[in-house]
Amino acid sequence: MNRLQGFLKQLAPHLGLVAVLLVLVAIFSTLSNNFFQMSTVISIANQVPDLTFLVVGMTLVLIIGGIDLSVGSLLAVSSAVLGVLMVNYEWSIWAALPIAVLVASIGGGVNGAISIGFGIPSFIVTLGMLEIARGATKVVTDSKAIYIGSRIEWFGQPLPGAFVSPAFMFAIATVVLGQLFLTRTVWGRYCIAIGTNAEAVRMSGIRSAPLCIAIFAISGMMCGLAGLAQTSRLSTADPNAAIGIELAAIAACVIGGTSLMGGRGNVIRSFIGVLIIQVLQTGLAQVGVSDASKQIITGVVIVVAVLIDALRTRWSRS
Amino acid sequence: MKVALSVRGLTKSYGNVTVLNDVSIDFYAGHLHALLGANGAGKSTLCKIISGLVSASAGQMSLGGGDYQPGSKQDAEASGVQIVQQELNLIETLSVAENLRLASLPNRWGVLRMSELHRSAREILDRFGLPDVDTHTIVGSLGVGKQQMVEIAAALARDARVLILDEPTAALSGSESEELFTHLTRMREQGVAIIYISHRLEEVQQLSDEVSVLRDGQLVTTEPIANINREKMVAWMSSEEEADDDSSQPAASFVSHRRDEVGLSVQGISCGMVNNVSFDVRRGERLGIAGLVGSGRTELLRAIFGADVADSGHVLLAGGEAVRFTHPSQAVEAGFAMVTEDRKQNGLLLTQPIRANTSLAALATKFSAKGWIRQTAEAESASAIHASLETRCQSLEQLVGTLSGGNQQKVAVAKWLTRGAEVYLFDEPSRGIDVAARGKLYELFEELAKQGKTIVIVSSDLEELFETCDAIAVMSAGRMVTKYERNDFSEDAILEASFAGQESQLTTALSDDKWQNEEAKP
Numbered sequence: 001m002n003r004l005q006g007f008l009k010q011l012a013p014h015l016g017l018v019a020v021l022l023v024l025v026a027i028f029s030t031l032s033n034n035f036f037q038m039s040t041v042i043s044i045a046n047q048v049p050d051l052t053f054l055v056v057g058m059t060l061v062l063i064i065g066g067i068d069l070s071v072g073s074l075l076a077v078s079s080a081v082l083g084v085l086m087v088n089y090e091w092s093i094w095a096a097l098p099i100a101v102l103v104a105s106i107g108g109g110v111n112g113a114i115s116i117g118f119g120i121p122s123f124i125v126t127l128g129m130l131e132i133a134r135g136a137t138k139v140v141t142d143s144k145a146i147y148i149g150s151r152i153e154w155f156g157q158p159l160p161g162a163f164v165s166p167a168f169m170f171a172i173a174t175v176v177l178g179q180l181f182l183t184r185t186v187w188g189r190y191c192i193a194i195g196t197n198a199e200a201v202r203m204s205g206i207r208s209a210p211l212c213i214a215i216f217a218i219s220g221m222m223c224g225l226a227g228l229a230q231t232s233r234l235s236t237a238d239p240n241a242a243i244g245i246e247l248a249a250i251a252a253c254v255i256g257g258t259s260l261m262g263g264r265g266n267v268i269r270s271f272i273g274v275l276i277i278q279v280l281q282t283g284l285a286q287v288g289v290s291d292a293s294k295q296i297i298t299g300v301v302i303v304v305a306v307l308i309d310a311l312r313t314r315w316s317r318s
Numbered sequence: 319m320k321v322a323l324s325v326r327g328l329t330k331s332y333g334n335v336t337v338l339n340d341v342s343i344d345f346y347a348g349h350l351h352a353l354l355g356a357n358g359a360g361k362s363t364l365c366k367i368i369s370g371l372v373s374a375s376a377g378q379m380s381l382g383g384g385d386y387q388p389g390s391k392q393d394a395e396a397s398g399v400q401i402v403q404q405e406l407n408l409i410e411t412l413s414v415a416e417n418l419r420l421a422s423l424p425n426r427w428g429v430l431r432m433s434e435l436h437r438s439a440r441e442i443l444d445r446f447g448l449p450d451v452d453t454h455t456i457v458g459s460l461g462v463g464k465q466q467m468v469e470i471a472a473a474l475a476r477d478a479r480v481l482i483l484d485e486p487t488a489a490l491s492g493s494e495s496e497e498l499f500t501h502l503t504r505m506r507e508q509g510v511a512i513i514y515i516s517h518r519l520e521e522v523q524q525l526s527d528e529v530s531v532l533r534d535g536q537l538v539t540t541e542p543i544a545n546i547n548r549e550k551m552v553a554w555m556s557s558e559e560e561a562d563d564d565s566s567q568p569a570a571s572f573v574s575h576r577r578d579e580v581g582l583s584v585q586g587i588s589c590g591m592v593n594n595v596s597f598d599v600r601r602g603e604r605l606g607i608a609g610l611v612g613s614g615r616t617e618l619l620r621a622i623f624g625a626d627v628a629d630s631g632h633v634l635l636a637g638g639e640a641v642r643f644t645h646p647s648q649a650v651e652a653g654f655a656m657v658t659e660d661r662k663q664n665g666l667l668l669t670q671p672i673r674a675n676t677s678l679a680a681l682a683t684k685f686s687a688k689g690w691i692r693q694t695a696e697a698e699s700a701s702a703i704h705a706s707l708e709t710r711c712q713s714l715e716q717l718v719g720t721l722s723g724g725n726q727q728k729v730a731v732a733k734w735l736t737r738g739a740e741v742y743l744f745d746e747p748s749r750g751i752d753v754a755a756r757g758k759l760y761e762l763f764e765e766l767a768k769q770g771k772t773i774v775i776v777s778s779d780l781e782e783l784f785e786t787c788d789a790i791a792v793m794s795a796g797r798m799v800t801k802y803e804r805n806d807f808s809e810d811a812i813l814e815a816s817f818a819g820q821e822s823q824l825t826t827a828l829s830d831d832k833w834q835n836e837e838a839k840p
Contacts, residue, residue, distance in 0.1 A: 184693075186686045192670065193678060199664040203625060204679040204733065205650025263669060 016312045017256065017272050020305050024276060028283035035286055038163070045164045046156065046233065048278050049171040050075070050242070053226035054249040055256075055270040056178040057108075057219030062253055063182070064212050065195045065262025066122035068219045070111060071226070072245040073133035076238075078104040078227025080137045083146030083237025093152055101224030107133055108220015112213035122216070130246070137239045146237040156232035167229040174225070178267040187211055195262025252277055255305045276305065322347040322511035323368070323386070323399070323480050328377035330363050330535075338363045339535045340377070345480065350502060350512040352522040355532035356555050356813060357611055357778040361515050364532070365482050368513070369401035370394035382479065398479035402470050402486060410458030415439035417457055418472050446471040447501055463494030467501070474505070481505065482513045487521065488612060499525060517610050519548055519817055531555055552817065556809045572804070574788050575602035575764070579636055581772030582741045587631035589621035590614075591796040594631070599741075601636060604763055604773045606783035609793035610816050615776045616659055618793065619743045623656045624649045635740065636772075650679065655739035657730050659746040659776075665730045668719030672711055675718050675729050676700040679737040703732045708758060724755030731762065741772040748782055760786050780809055794818050 029036040054071050061068045078100040085096035111129050115122040156167045182188035193201045194208045201208055231237050254260065255276055256269035280301055284294045323345040330338040338360040345351050353361045366372045368379065370388030379386045381397055388394035391401070408417050415436045416423070424434040439453040448467055457465060466486060473481060487495045502512060502525065516522055522529060529546055531538040531554040538554045581601035588594050592614045599605045609615050621628040624643025632640040635652055643649045646656070658665040667675050677685055677696045685696045700714050709728045711721060718729055727747065734742065744763075748756045763786050766773055777783050783790050784807055791801040792815040800815045802808070 184691055185689045186681050186691055187689065189674065189678075189681060189691060193667055193674070196667040196669055197664070200667055201678070203623075203646055203656065203658055203664045205647045205737075206679070206682075207645060207647045263667075 014269060014272070016309060017269055017276075017305075020255075020308065021272060021276050021279065024279050024283065024301075028279070028287065032283070032286045035283060040282060040286070042158060042163050044275070044278050044282050045168045046158075047282070048274055049156070049165070049167040049229035050226045050233070051245065051248060051252060051274045051277070052171040052271060053174060053222045053229060054245065055252045055274055056174050056267055057222030058246075058249045059253050059256070059258055059265045059267050059270045060178070060182065060191060060215050061122070061219045062250075062258045062260060063191050063195045063262060063265040064215050065198070066115065066212070066216065067126065067250070067260070068108070068111065068216065069123065069126040069246050070107065070129035070133055071219065071223050071249055072242040073130045073137065074104045074107045074220055074223035075227045075230060075242045075245065076137040076240075077107060077133045077140075078224040079231045079237045079241055080140045080146075080239055082152070082227065082231050083148055084140055086148050086151060087146050087237075093155075097228060100227060101221055104224030104227060105217050105221040108223065109213060109217035111220070112216025115216070116209050116212045134239075134243075141237065141239040143239055145239065147235060148231065148237060149235055152228075152232045153235050154232070156229060167232060170225070171229065174222070175267055175271045182265075182267055187214075191215060192263060192265075195259075195264070197263075248277060251302050255302060255309075257309050273305075276301070319349070320347045321345070321383075323379065323381050325364075325368065325379045326377055328364065328367055328379070329375050330360075330367060330372065331375045337535050338367070338374075341532070341535075341537045342377075343530050343537065343540055345511045345513060346527070347479075347511050348506055348509045349527035350506055350514055350525055352514045352516060352526040352529045353532065354516075354519075354522065354529060354551055354555060356780075356816075358534075359532040359555070360535040361532055362484065363535075365401060365484060365513065365515065368394070368480070369399055369482055371401070395476050398477050399482070400473035400476055400478045400480070401482040402466070402473050402484065404484050404488065406462075406465055406469050408457045408465055408469055408472075410456070412457060413453065414443075414451060414455050414457055414460075414468055415453035417468065418442050418453075418475060421476075442471055442475040443468075446474055447504065461494075463490045463497075466490065466494075467498065470498075470501070474510075478505075478510050480511045480513065482515075484515045485517065485612075486514075487516065487518065495521075517817060519551055522551070523548070552810065552814050556813050572785070573764070574804070575767040575770070576788050577601045577603075577770060580634075581636050581770075582774070583634040584622060585632055585634065585640065587618065587621050587628050587633070589626055589628040589631075590617055592617045592621055592628075593796040595793075595796075595798045596631075597791055597798060597801065599772050599774060601770045601772055602767045603789070604767050604775060604787045606787035606790040607774065607776045607793060607798075608778075608780060608783055608790050608812050608816060611778060613793045613816065614796040615793050616745055617796075618798075619656060619745050619774070619776060622649075623654055623743060625656070650737070650739075653740035654743065655679075655734035655737065655741070656743040657727075657734060657745065657747055659749065661726055661730045666718050666726060669717055671715045672704065672709070672718055672721075672729055673697060673700045673714040676703060676714075676732045676736055679733050683737070699736060700732070703735055704728070707732055707762070722752075724751035727751050727755065728758070731759070735762075739771070742766060742774070744773070744775045744777075746777055747775060748777070748779065756782075780812060792816055 058068055058071065081100040081103050082096050085091040085099060086093060107129060111122065111126050114120060115125040156165050158165050182191065190201065190206060190208065190211055194212065198208060230241055252273035253265065253270045255273035256266060258265035258270060280298055284297060289297070321344045326342045328338055328341045329336065341364060353364065355361050363372065367374045370391045370393050381399065386397060388397060388399065418439045419435055424431045424438065436453045443449065443451055443453065448471060451464065451468065457468065460468065486498060490498060506512060514526065523543065526543050528540060528542055530540040531551065533555060577600055579601045580598050581603070582599045585596050586594050595618055607615050617626065620626045622633055624646050627644050628642055632642045634640050638652065641652065662668060673696065677700060681691065685692045697714065704714065707728045709725050711725060718726060721729065747759055763773060775783065775787060789801055789803050790807065790812065792799050792812055794816050799818055802811065
């Protein structure tokens with residue numbers, strides 16, 4: 001009994017967020033007869049892996065007090081490397097994938113090394129990387145989309161007998177691993193501590209620089225995996241893919257209660273943030289809302305979700 | 319003589335702690351009135367009440383004969399009472415002119431009138447006697463001394479009848495101090511009442527018309543300068559003559575655990591203002607470091623711990639080799655622990671639970687299994703240590719920011735006890751904590767000493783050092799000037815030594831001919 005109570009108590013802070021998600025589902029189910037159906041679930045599960053990978057890295061980066069604006073471009077780099085290696089050089093996916101992920105990880109590591117090493121705000125460094133990596137993508141692909149086809153599509157399509165794709169399962173596993181890293185490992189604890197009070201961490205005799213650089217590299221690695229997810233979904237390496245996705249990733253983290261000031265965040269809640277954004281997109285599309293209205297509503301929901309969370313924290317404190 | 323400001327029966331209490339008790343002083347127009355006192359004597363509180371920064375619990379003030387009750391700093395400024403605090407209130411990225419006129423920038427429909435701005439700023443600087451400062455200069459590019467002058471000029475531009483200066487020369491060089499004194503002399507001639515806080519006794523003797531001495535929140539005496547000499551000033555600041563050996567004699571209960579072996583040897587550390595400091599502490603010894611605020615005690619500890627990198631010198635641990643740390647992680651590795659003065663700024667994670675704060679320094683060494691946190695061990699260890707320290711909290715998951723000061727300090731200490739160290743550096747360990755927590759802390763010092771640990775305690779509370787230490791070293795103006803063994807503890811001697819180093823700098827400034835000439839000018 002006590003165990004159950006403890007479990008519920010742990011769950012309590014997440015209920016507000018889950019409630020927002022359920023309310024959205026309820027609204028769309030009333031507005032559209034087609035929404036509350038298995039096909040919608042499959043469609044959403046098919047859409048989310050790219051953003052899910054990105055928010056795992058983004059959550060960690062935000063927790064240490066940084067930000068990564070280059071995720072969309074690093075995703076595109078990874079996708080381009082996959083396309084060029086698999087099509088132009090006819091490599092197999094297993095040979096191309098490690099290279100693609102490595103390239104994106106190096107991009108993230110460079111972000112971290114410059115930002116931490118020289119004390120430059122990560123906002124600026126990753127803004128630079130956003131441009132550089134996008135430009136490099138266009139150089140590598142000659143600014144043309146590369147069609148890969150079935151050799152990569154299988155990764156993004158539902159497995160026979162299951163409703164979900166390997167990409168989705170892989171993304172969920174990454175969320176769980178990310179959350180375990182954050183809450184159960186020494187490094188995860190350090191991340192939260194660094195974001196809370198970096199000077200106190202230093203004065204406790206802990207070197208934080210290598211860890212912080214590694215976190216940026218992990219964010220880059222996540223971009224590499226997101227690149228795989230997106231390329232397999234589209235069957236194509238598109239140099240103009242995922243433009244502006246960094247804002248969706250940050251929005252998902254913030255909806256999930258991650259602080260932009262650092263020190264607070266939770267990978268699972270960020271994933272719920274991804275679901276909220278995706279349910280909104282899919283739902284609005286089904287209801288037949290115009291693109292313009294879709295943007296407005298998405299913006300409103302982001303702000304309202306964060307507002308509800310802020311008010312809830314304030315009430316629970318007083 | 320015309321009284322500019324008079325205060326009667328001023329008292330300030332926080333809870334049941336009285337920091338200022340029934341103080342009455344008259345400040346005369348055209349006089350410079352020095353306030354003297356050791357750390358925590360109540361000088362700053364008195365000045366903050368006069369300048370509207372805090373309100374008195376009891377007492378009255380009158381300004382130029384009328385009732386004076388400032389509700390805020392703005393109120394006080396409007397009445398002609400200006401304060402220049404130790405920390406400068408200038409905006410470094412704006413120009414001198416913009417800073418001088420910040421409260422009332424000349425504008426038309428919100429558009430700055432630049433020519434008027436610089437013309438009026440020029441006027442203020444010329445009147446004050448700073449013709450060589452360009453009003454277009456960005457304040458951040460000026461030296462600290464010049465910045466202080468600009469701040470004083472800004473205060474005077476606001477129609478000063480009373481000017482309060484809190485240790486204005488602390489950051490100034492000799493020649494800058496001279497320049498300031500010239501200005502003060504001129505202002506005195508213009509009929510401004512100047513209230514002047516300083517730890518430099520020579521300076522006080524040279525400049526002031528009257529001196530008031532505060533001790534433990536009470537006014538000891540107000541005397542015209544003619545009746546005063548240096549020995550009298552020190553005697554008034556020290557509580558010994560009244561205390562009848564009550565507080566200054568070593569407590570009978572003190573037991574020394576000092577061993578023969580040297581636990582920490584500090585050799586010739588220089589770092590910023592810290593100037594070639596060397597001392598040895600033996601194992602089981604509790605060494606206190608006394609000195610005035612700003613004498614370099616915190617800076618010394620930070621240099622030893624590697625929080626700041628020392629310019630020269632090194633430290634030696636028992637059986638170790640000479641090292642100069644460049645990062646606290648090296649010091650911690652070598653067996654150091656440092657409980658910082660400002661626990662909120664650089665000691666604790668306020669928005670994290672007690673458990674996470676307690677285990678922080680020992681996470682990698684004690685609670686890690688291949689990187690995974692051993693959560694049960696972590697919780698049990700925190701639970702045990704807080705039970706023994708009697709930390710008052712709802713649970714170990716309570717956020718540290720919601721604890722009282724004393725309990726926060728216990729968490730800061732628990733962090734290092736959990737990690738375990740050979741040398742413990744405590745910087746103002748009992749600041750802002752209650753008597754019970756303090757007692758617990760003193761027991762802990764003794765317990766650590768008994769275990770043969772080496773302990774250094776920096777404190778501004780002399781009684782604390784008398785009660786807990788085997789020996790007390792005194793720092794003054796960045797140097798370690800002397801060291802007293804327990805049998806020789808004396809408040810008089812330590813105060814005298816604390817002020818001693820301040821003089822050496824000042825004598826050079828005052829003996830300079832230029833200063834004498836400047837004063838002689840009409």
